[in-house]
Amino acid sequence: MSHKTTENITAEQMESKELNNGETPMAKNSSDSLQTFTPKQKSRTTNEICSNKKKKARKDNCAKVESPQRHKPSKCIVDMEVKLVYPDEEEIAYEFLESTMSHSLESMCRSSGKTCSLSALNSSFLLDKWLQTKLKEATACYRQNNYSIAVKHFTEALEMCSNGPVLGTSVDTAAEIIPSVVSFIETKLVACYLQIMQPDLALSHAHRSIALNPSYFRNHIRQASVFRSLGRYSEAARSAMIADYIYWLSGGKEQSISQLIKLYWQAMHEEAMANAEAFTAMYTPVDDVLYKEAIEKAQDAFTEMNPTYTKYIYTDSEVLHLLPQGTDWSSASPPPHYMLSLGFKNKKDGMFLEKQSTKSLLVFIGAIQKLQYASFLSQLQRAKEESQMINQAVAELATIPYLQEISQQHAELLQSLMADAMDCLQGRREKEYTWHEIQKVEMIEDFILQLENRYLKRKKSQAARRQRMKIKKLQSAGLSQSAGTATLSARPSEEDCKDINAVPACDSSENKSLSSN
Structure with a gap:
């Protein structure tokens, strides 16, 4: 089968200034050719992209930046985290007011006839004064890089939020503000x-921040940064994807942040694929329907x-x-949608994944x-890991309604699980x-599935056994028939017997004549 050479869309192409109106490049889907994306092919890594961008920006010739070791973040990733994970504290006093909860606060201010701004919403009439004092001390330490004291x-x-009031005055939106x-x-x-x-x-704080306020994108991007620091790149990629979608869903309009x-x-996705040893992935552009x-x-x-990676190949035919x-x-x-194909070195791994993907x-x-x-x-009495796992599950459950529509039955199950x-x-x-x-x-x-498979396997084995016995009987019958034909052909005919019986008589007369002579 002939197809075009695989093309990898790199992070540099996304951020290129030649992109029209800041739009991201879209893969072309041709009917007579197959365009695929595989992260394990020979392509420039994110580290090389960032170093190339830095060299272009410099006017003077500088030494080539060496690629960092694995699990050590590149300068490019660190720069992205500085802007996304650690925003300017001078501009954002209390980040929870950035989230969708700020709309309810603004409506409250409009109803009271006050002029609301971000600084006004940070005023002390909302938060308990003791809590606000403690937050000011923590924020001051954070700005001075005294992170241990800030912690x-x-x-x-x-602890004050758990044991005492959070808001200084009772407001109608308290139930929405306190979790934020x-x-x-x-x-x-x-x-x-x-x-x-x-x-x-x-890690646990990242999960809990999402469970309490899943509509704030920085909670998800910070979770991604934690996963990246722990070397869990696939989970970091998922959190970054959710952060991008939540940013758009909550009304974020700054194209630079979205980019x-x-x-x-993309950097986390590439790291995840580069570090995967048991499998590899290939993305193929497709239409909305898979044939x-x-x-x-x-x-x-x-x-x-x-x-x-061809011991077992699984192509997801249900999800784009x-x-x-x-x-x-x-x-x-x-x-643009892509069809995901996964190849495994171990057949059992691929079969397990396919089994999981078919569950209701x-x-x-x-x-x-x-x-x-x-x-x-x-059961193993590993309480810390148990708590982290439950908090991560709760964060995922809290985010599900923001990512897709769910049925009433699924909504009830979601509430029960939470x-x-x-x-x-x-x-x-x-x-x-x-x-x-x-x-x-x-x-x-x-x-039940094992019993069914066992029954079908036994039935198939019995059918094969009967077929073999049938073939064996036919072969035996054929051999018997051929042996009988060979026996009949070996026996002499009656005429031959007559000739054979006549020969001794002649011999005896001849012997008699010889003896008389």
Whole structure:
């Protein structure tokens, strides 16, 4: 099969000044050719792209920047995190007012006849004065790079939110504001721990900040930064993608921020693919509908391009995927879709993934598996890891309604999972958790499936055995018939027997004559 050479869209192409109106390049989908994207091909890495951009910006000739070692962030990624994860504190006093909760505060100010601005919304009539004093101390330490002291103050502020009032006055929107305030404190703790190079301590705070306020994009991008620091690049790529979508969904209009998130998203995606050893991926541009012919064509191309990963090839025929270089949420036309093909070195890995992708609760599959794994960690008495896993599952569940529409049945299941997860975190267990019930149902389904497969296998084996016996009988009958024919052909005829009987008589007469002579 003939197809065009694979082209990798790099981060430099996305940020190129030649792009029309700041739009990201879109992959062309030709009917007579197959254009694919594989991160494992020989292409420039994000580190090389950033160093090339830096060399173009300099007027003088400078020495070539060496590529950093694996797991050490490049200067390009660090620069992106400085702008996305650590914004200018002089401009943003309390980041929770950036989120969608600020709209309710502005409406409250309009109803009271006051002129509202960001600085006005930060005033003390909203927050409890003791809490605001503690936050000011924490913020001052943060600006002075005293991150350890800032952690202490933010932690104390978090305890104050748990034990006392958050708002100085009772307002109608308190139920909406309080989670955002607590989420703000959690996300500032994430930033502090990242600054002192302790991402393991930042992880649970990152999850909780999203669970409390999933509509604020910086919570997701900070979670991505924590995952990146821990070397969990695929999860970092997912968090960056969600951050980009949430930014657009919440009304973000600055194209530079969206482009920066997309660059970070792509960098994490490339790192994830580069560090994957058991599998590799290929993305093929497709229309909105997947045809069997297109799937077979993509798998043939995958086999030709990745011969090492052909023990099991799985092509997702149900879900269309997105890549950062072609995604523009604000565009009237839908973003280009891609068909994902995964190749594995181990057949069992591919079969397991395909089995998971066919489950009925695919929307919640990631969160449910994390909750089930947390129960396993609980049995091993690994409380810290259990808490982190539950918090991550809760963050994923809280984000689901923002990413897609869910049915009423799924909404009820979502509420049940969230409530049970919170009970589990607080040590309450009045009944069996929802994910345990789901696990039992899955075990029953797997058992029935095994019985069915066993029955079909036995039936197939019996049919093959009967076929072999039938062939053996036919062969035996054929051999018997051929042997009988050979026996009949070996016997002499009656005429031959007469001739044979006549020969001895002649011989005897001759002998008699000879004897007389």
